[in-house]
Amino acid sequence: MELKDKTILITGASSGIGAAAAHLFAAEGANLVLGARRQGLLDEVQAQIARSAGRAVCLAGDVTEAGYAQALVDCAEHHFGGLDGAFNNVGMVGDLGPIPEMTLGNWQSVLAINLTSAFFAARAQIPALLRGGGGSIVFTGTFVGFSNGGLPGMGAYAASKAGLIGLVQSLASDHAADGIRVNTILPGGTMTDMAGSDPKVHEFIAGLHPVKRMAAPGEIAQAALFLLSDRASFVTGAPLAVDGGMATRLL
Numbered sequence: 001m002e003l004k005d006k007t008i009l010i011t012g013a014s015s016g017i018g019a020a021a022a023h024l025f026a027a028e029g030a031n032l033v034l035g036a037r038r039q040g041l042l043d044e045v046q047a048q049i050a051r052s053a054g055r056a057v058c059l060a061g062d063v064t065e066a067g068y069a070q071a072l073v074d075c076a077e078h079h080f081g082g083l084d085g086a087f088n089n090v091g092m093v094g095d096l097g098p099i100p101e102m103t104l105g106n107w108q109s110v111l112a113i114n115l116t117s118a119f120f121a122a123r124a125q126i127p128a129l130l131r132g133g134g135g136s137i138v139f140t141g142t143f144v145g146f147s148n149g150g151l152p153g154m155g156a157y158a159a160s161k162a163g164l165i166g167l168v169q170s171l172a173s174d175h176a177a178d179g180i181r182v183n184t185i186l187p188g189g190t191m192t193d194m195a196g197s198d199p200k201v202h203e204f205i206a207g208l209h210p211v212k213r214m215a216a217p218g219e220i221a222q223a224a225l226f227l228l229s230d231r232a233s234f235v236t237g238a239p240l241a242v243d244g245g246m247a248t249r250l251l
Contacts (some may be wrong), residue, residue, distance in 0.1 A: 001028055001029035002028040002029070002225060002228075002229040002230075002231070003025055003028040003029050003030035003084075003085075003225070003228065003229060004028070004029030004030075005029060005030075005031070006029070006030050006031070006084035006085060006228075007030065007031040007032075007033065007076050007080040007081070007082060007083050007084050007085075008025050008030045008031070008032055008033070008084060008085045008086065008087065008228060009032075009033045009035065009072050009073070009076055009083060009085070009086040009087070009125070010022055010025070010032060010033070010034055010035065010086070010087045010089060011035040011036065011063055011072070011086075011087070011088050011089055011090040011117075011121070012035075012036055012089040012090035012091065012140075013032075013034035013035055013036050013042060013045060013058070013089070014034075014036035014037070014038045014041035014042045014044075014045060015036075015038075015041055015192065015193055016190070016192030016193055016194065016217050017089055017140065017187070017190060017192060017217045017220045017221055017224075018034075018036065018087070018089045018090070019041075019045050019217070020216075020217035020218040020220070020221040021087055021089065021220075021221035021224055021225070022034055022045050022049060022056065023045075023048070023049065023052075023054075024218060024221045024222070024225055025087075025221075025225065025228075026049045026052065026054030026055070026056060027052070027054070028225060028229075030055075031055045031056075031076075031079075031080040032049065032054070032055065032056035032057070033056075033057055033058070033059065033072055033075050033076045033079070033080075033083075034046060034056055034057070034058040034059075035058070035059055035060070035061060035063070035068070035072050035090075036058075036060060036090070037060060037061070037062055038060070039060040042058045042060055043058065045058070046058045055080075057075060057079050059071060059072055059075050063090050063113060063117035063120065063121070064112040064113055064116065064117055064120075065120075066120050066123075068120070069117070069120040069121045069123065069124040069125070070124040072124070073124045073125055073128045076128070077128060082128065082131065082132040083125065083128040083129060083132060083135065084129070084132060084135045084136075085129075085135045085136040085137065085138070085228045086121065086125045086135075086136075086137045086138070087138045087140075087224050087228065088117070088118060088121045088137065088138065088139045088140065089139075089140040089224070090113065090117060090140075091113060091114050091140055091142075091161075091194075092109070092110060092113045092114065092157075092194075093110075093154070093157050093194060094106050094107075094109060094110035094156050094157060096153035096154060097153050098152075098153065098155070099155045102155065102156065106156060107156045110156040110157055110160050111156065111159070111160045111163075113160075114157070114160035114161060114164060115160045115161075115163045115164055115167070118139055118164055118167055118168075119167065121137075121139075122137065122167070122171055122182075125137055126171070126175060126180060129178075129180050130178060130180070133179060134178060134179025134180050135179070135180055135181075136180070136181045136182075136183075136227060136228045136229075136232070137171070137180065137181070137182045137183075138182075138183055138184070138185060138224045138227045138228055139164055139168055139182075139183075139184045139185075140184070140185055140187065140220075140224075141161045141164050141165055141168075141184040141185065141186045141187075141239060142157070142161045142186055142187060143186045143187075143188060143241065143243045143246045143247065144157060144158050144161060146161070146162065146165060146186055146239060164184060165184055165239050168182050168183065168184045168237065168239075169237045172236040172237030173237065176236050176237075181227070181232065181233075181235060181236040182236060182237065183227045183232070183235060183236060183237065183238045183239075183240060184238070184239045184240065185220065185223045185224055185227065185240050185242050186239050186240060186241045186242060186243055186247075187215060187220045187223075187242050187243060188209055188214070188215055188242065188243030188244040188245075188246050189205035189206065189208065189209065189214040189215065189244070190214060190215040190216070190217060190219075190220055191214050191215065191216060191217065192217055202214060208246065208249075209243070209244035209245055209246055210244060210245030210246070210248060210249060211244040211245055213244065214244075215242070215244060219242070220242055223240055223242040227240065
Protein backbone atom coordinates (compact mmCIF):
# COMPACT_ATOMS: atom_id res chain seq x y z
CA MET A 1 0.00 0.00 0.00
CA GLU A 2 2.48 2.60 -1.25
CA LEU A 3 -0.08 5.43 -1.18
CA LYS A 4 -2.25 4.39 1.76
CA ASP A 5 -4.54 7.26 2.81
CA LYS A 6 -2.73 9.75 0.56
CA THR A 7 -4.83 11.98 -1.67
CA ILE A 8 -3.58 12.04 -5.25
CA LEU A 9 -4.86 14.11 -8.16
CA ILE A 10 -4.60 12.65 -11.69
CA THR A 11 -5.24 14.51 -14.94
CA GLY A 12 -5.80 12.72 -18.22
CA ALA A 13 -7.43 10.05 -16.09
CA SER A 14 -10.15 8.94 -18.53
CA SER A 15 -7.96 6.58 -20.58
CA GLY A 16 -4.43 5.35 -21.30
CA ILE A 17 -1.71 6.02 -18.77
CA GLY A 18 -3.97 8.17 -16.60
CA ALA A 19 -6.65 5.49 -16.26
CA ALA A 20 -4.03 2.83 -15.58
CA ALA A 21 -2.54 5.06 -12.89
CA ALA A 22 -5.96 5.59 -11.34
CA HIS A 23 -6.52 1.86 -10.94
CA LEU A 24 -2.98 1.27 -9.70
CA PHE A 25 -3.01 4.12 -7.18
CA ALA A 26 -6.43 3.08 -5.89
CA ALA A 27 -5.12 -0.45 -5.32
CA GLU A 28 -2.21 1.10 -3.42
CA GLY A 29 -4.60 2.79 -1.00
CA ALA A 30 -4.88 6.33 -2.39
CA ASN A 31 -7.83 8.68 -2.31
CA LEU A 32 -8.16 9.92 -5.89
CA VAL A 33 -9.33 13.05 -7.63
CA LEU A 34 -9.68 12.26 -11.34
CA GLY A 35 -9.66 14.90 -14.04
CA ALA A 36 -10.16 14.75 -17.82
CA ARG A 37 -12.31 16.32 -20.53
CA ARG A 38 -14.48 13.29 -21.32
CA GLN A 39 -17.09 13.04 -18.59
CA GLY A 40 -18.49 9.67 -19.65
CA LEU A 41 -15.14 7.89 -19.67
CA LEU A 42 -14.15 9.61 -16.44
CA ASP A 43 -17.33 8.41 -14.75
CA GLU A 44 -16.60 4.88 -15.96
CA VAL A 45 -13.11 4.87 -14.43
CA GLN A 46 -14.52 6.20 -11.16
CA ALA A 47 -17.22 3.50 -11.13
CA GLN A 48 -14.68 0.74 -11.78
CA ILE A 49 -12.58 1.96 -8.86
CA ALA A 50 -15.64 2.13 -6.61
CA ARG A 51 -16.56 -1.47 -7.52
CA SER A 52 -13.08 -2.49 -6.35
CA ALA A 53 -13.64 -0.71 -3.01
CA GLY A 54 -11.41 2.20 -4.00
CA ARG A 55 -12.07 5.85 -3.22
CA ALA A 56 -12.30 8.32 -6.11
CA VAL A 57 -14.15 11.46 -7.12
CA CYS A 58 -14.01 13.02 -10.56
CA LEU A 59 -14.35 16.47 -12.09
CA ALA A 60 -14.39 16.94 -15.84
CA GLY A 61 -12.81 20.01 -17.38
CA ASP A 62 -10.17 21.52 -19.65
CA VAL A 63 -6.60 21.79 -18.34
CA THR A 64 -5.97 24.80 -20.58
CA GLU A 65 -8.39 26.81 -18.44
CA ALA A 66 -6.65 28.26 -15.40
CA GLY A 67 -9.62 27.77 -13.09
CA TYR A 68 -9.82 24.03 -13.69
CA ALA A 69 -6.50 23.30 -11.97
CA GLN A 70 -7.70 25.14 -8.88
CA ALA A 71 -11.08 23.40 -9.01
CA LEU A 72 -9.38 19.99 -8.90
CA VAL A 73 -7.36 21.04 -5.86
CA ASP A 74 -10.49 22.41 -4.19
CA CYS A 75 -12.16 19.07 -4.87
CA ALA A 76 -9.32 17.21 -3.14
CA GLU A 77 -9.48 19.45 -0.11
CA HIS A 78 -13.28 19.31 0.09
CA HIS A 79 -13.65 15.54 -0.24
CA PHE A 80 -10.46 14.28 1.40
CA GLY A 81 -9.17 17.15 3.54
CA GLY A 82 -6.05 18.00 1.56
CA LEU A 83 -3.66 17.05 -1.22
CA ASP A 84 -0.57 14.84 -0.96
CA GLY A 85 0.44 14.46 -4.59
CA ALA A 86 -0.46 14.94 -8.23
CA PHE A 87 0.15 13.08 -11.47
CA ASN A 88 -0.22 15.68 -14.22
CA ASN A 89 -0.46 13.28 -17.11
CA VAL A 90 -2.55 15.09 -19.72
CA GLY A 91 -0.92 15.78 -23.08
CA MET A 92 -1.25 15.83 -26.86
CA VAL A 93 1.00 15.38 -29.90
CA GLY A 94 -0.88 17.70 -32.25
CA ASP A 95 -0.59 17.80 -36.02
CA LEU A 96 2.72 16.49 -37.33
CA GLY A 97 4.78 18.31 -39.94
CA PRO A 98 7.68 20.69 -40.53
CA ILE A 99 7.59 23.98 -38.65
CA PRO A 100 7.35 26.09 -41.87
CA GLU A 101 4.09 24.28 -42.66
CA MET A 102 2.67 24.29 -39.14
CA THR A 103 -0.26 26.51 -38.27
CA LEU A 104 -0.04 28.92 -35.37
CA GLY A 105 -3.20 27.34 -33.98
CA ASN A 106 -1.57 23.91 -33.76
CA TRP A 107 1.55 25.34 -32.13
CA GLN A 108 -0.48 27.22 -29.55
CA SER A 109 -2.76 24.26 -28.79
CA VAL A 110 0.14 21.88 -28.18
CA LEU A 111 1.95 24.32 -25.91
CA ALA A 112 -1.26 25.17 -24.05
CA ILE A 113 -2.04 21.54 -23.23
CA ASN A 114 1.50 20.27 -22.65
CA LEU A 115 3.20 23.25 -21.02
CA THR A 116 0.88 26.07 -19.97
CA SER A 117 -1.39 23.55 -18.23
CA ALA A 118 1.64 22.47 -16.19
CA PHE A 119 2.07 26.08 -15.04
CA PHE A 120 -1.61 26.20 -14.03
CA ALA A 121 -1.26 22.85 -12.23
CA ALA A 122 1.83 23.84 -10.27
CA ARG A 123 0.36 27.21 -9.34
CA ALA A 124 -2.70 25.50 -7.84
CA GLN A 125 -1.12 22.36 -6.40
CA ILE A 126 1.97 23.71 -4.65
CA PRO A 127 0.08 25.92 -2.15
CA ALA A 128 -2.12 22.94 -1.26
CA LEU A 129 0.92 20.73 -0.72
CA LEU A 130 2.49 23.44 1.43
CA ARG A 131 -0.64 23.52 3.57
CA GLY A 132 -0.24 19.78 4.11
CA GLY A 133 3.46 19.92 4.92
CA GLY A 134 4.83 18.71 1.58
CA GLY A 135 4.23 16.12 -1.09
CA SER A 136 5.09 15.05 -4.62
CA ILE A 137 4.18 16.23 -8.12
CA VAL A 138 4.83 14.16 -11.24
CA PHE A 139 4.47 15.36 -14.83
CA THR A 140 4.40 13.22 -17.96
CA GLY A 141 7.04 14.28 -20.46
CA THR A 142 8.62 12.26 -23.27
CA PHE A 143 11.97 11.21 -24.66
CA VAL A 144 11.15 13.37 -27.71
CA GLY A 145 12.96 16.67 -27.28
CA PHE A 146 15.17 15.29 -24.51
CA SER A 147 18.87 14.68 -25.15
CA ASN A 148 19.12 13.80 -28.87
CA GLY A 149 15.59 12.48 -29.09
CA GLY A 150 14.30 14.67 -31.91
CA LEU A 151 11.88 13.10 -34.37
CA PRO A 152 10.75 14.62 -37.70
CA GLY A 153 7.53 16.60 -37.68
CA MET A 154 7.27 16.87 -33.91
CA GLY A 155 8.59 20.38 -33.36
CA ALA A 156 5.68 21.66 -31.27
CA TYR A 157 5.49 18.49 -29.19
CA ALA A 158 9.24 18.40 -28.60
CA ALA A 159 9.38 22.10 -27.68
CA SER A 160 6.51 21.80 -25.22
CA LYS A 161 7.92 18.72 -23.50
CA ALA A 162 11.48 20.09 -23.37
CA GLY A 163 10.03 23.21 -21.78
CA LEU A 164 8.22 21.01 -19.28
CA ILE A 165 11.51 19.48 -18.14
CA GLY A 166 12.93 22.96 -17.57
CA LEU A 167 9.85 24.03 -15.64
CA VAL A 168 9.97 20.93 -13.46
CA GLN A 169 13.63 21.42 -12.61
CA SER A 170 12.96 25.02 -11.63
CA LEU A 171 9.99 24.00 -9.48
CA ALA A 172 12.06 21.28 -7.83
CA SER A 173 14.78 23.78 -6.98
CA ASP A 174 12.30 26.33 -5.64
CA HIS A 175 10.45 23.94 -3.36
CA ALA A 176 12.85 21.17 -2.32
CA ALA A 177 13.39 22.75 1.09
CA ASP A 178 9.61 22.91 1.54
CA GLY A 179 9.34 19.14 1.35
CA ILE A 180 7.84 19.17 -2.14
CA ARG A 181 9.38 16.91 -4.78
CA VAL A 182 8.73 17.58 -8.48
CA ASN A 183 9.74 15.12 -11.20
CA THR A 184 9.05 14.17 -14.82
CA ILE A 185 8.62 10.73 -16.33
CA LEU A 186 9.77 10.29 -19.93
CA PRO A 187 7.77 7.44 -21.48
CA GLY A 188 8.68 5.71 -24.68
CA GLY A 189 6.03 4.57 -27.15
CA THR A 190 2.98 3.43 -25.22
CA MET A 191 -0.16 1.61 -26.34
CA THR A 192 -2.67 4.41 -25.79
CA ASP A 193 -5.14 6.30 -27.96
CA MET A 194 -2.33 8.71 -28.80
CA ALA A 195 -0.53 5.89 -30.65
CA GLY A 196 -3.50 5.30 -32.93
CA SER A 197 -4.75 1.90 -34.06
CA ASP A 198 -2.62 1.10 -37.12
CA PRO A 199 -0.63 -2.12 -36.49
CA LYS A 200 2.04 -1.01 -38.98
CA VAL A 201 2.59 2.20 -37.01
CA HIS A 202 2.80 0.20 -33.79
CA GLU A 203 5.34 -2.13 -35.38
CA PHE A 204 7.45 0.84 -36.53
CA ILE A 205 7.35 2.50 -33.10
CA ALA A 206 8.18 -0.78 -31.37
CA GLY A 207 11.18 -1.24 -33.65
CA LEU A 208 12.66 2.06 -32.52
CA HIS A 209 13.03 0.71 -28.98
CA PRO A 210 15.87 -1.63 -27.98
CA VAL A 211 13.29 -3.81 -26.21
CA LYS A 212 11.43 -4.08 -29.56
CA ARG A 213 7.99 -3.45 -28.15
CA MET A 214 5.77 -0.64 -26.91
CA ALA A 215 4.91 -0.13 -23.26
CA ALA A 216 1.61 -1.02 -21.65
CA PRO A 217 0.04 1.99 -19.89
CA GLY A 218 0.40 0.23 -16.54
CA GLU A 219 4.18 0.05 -16.93
CA ILE A 220 4.36 3.83 -17.18
CA ALA A 221 1.97 4.20 -14.26
CA GLN A 222 4.37 2.14 -12.11
CA ALA A 223 7.07 4.78 -12.60
CA ALA A 224 4.67 7.53 -11.52
CA LEU A 225 3.75 5.45 -8.46
CA PHE A 226 7.41 5.23 -7.47
CA LEU A 227 7.91 9.00 -7.74
CA LEU A 228 4.75 9.73 -5.75
CA SER A 229 5.65 7.23 -3.04
CA ASP A 230 7.97 7.62 -0.06
CA ARG A 231 10.46 5.30 -1.79
CA ALA A 232 11.44 8.29 -3.94
CA SER A 233 12.00 10.54 -0.93
CA PHE A 234 15.44 11.69 -2.20
CA VAL A 235 14.40 12.14 -5.85
CA THR A 236 13.47 15.58 -7.16
CA GLY A 237 14.03 17.48 -10.39
CA ALA A 238 14.64 14.20 -12.21
CA PRO A 239 13.66 13.39 -15.80
CA LEU A 240 13.07 9.65 -15.30
CA ALA A 241 13.33 7.65 -18.54
CA VAL A 242 10.71 4.89 -18.81
CA ASP A 243 11.40 4.36 -22.47
CA GLY A 244 12.36 0.76 -23.25
CA GLY A 245 15.99 1.73 -23.72
CA MET A 246 15.51 4.66 -26.11
CA ALA A 247 17.93 6.75 -24.05
CA THR A 248 20.71 4.28 -24.80
CA ARG A 249 20.27 4.88 -28.52
CA LEU A 250 19.95 8.65 -28.32
CA LEU A 251 22.66 9.76 -25.90
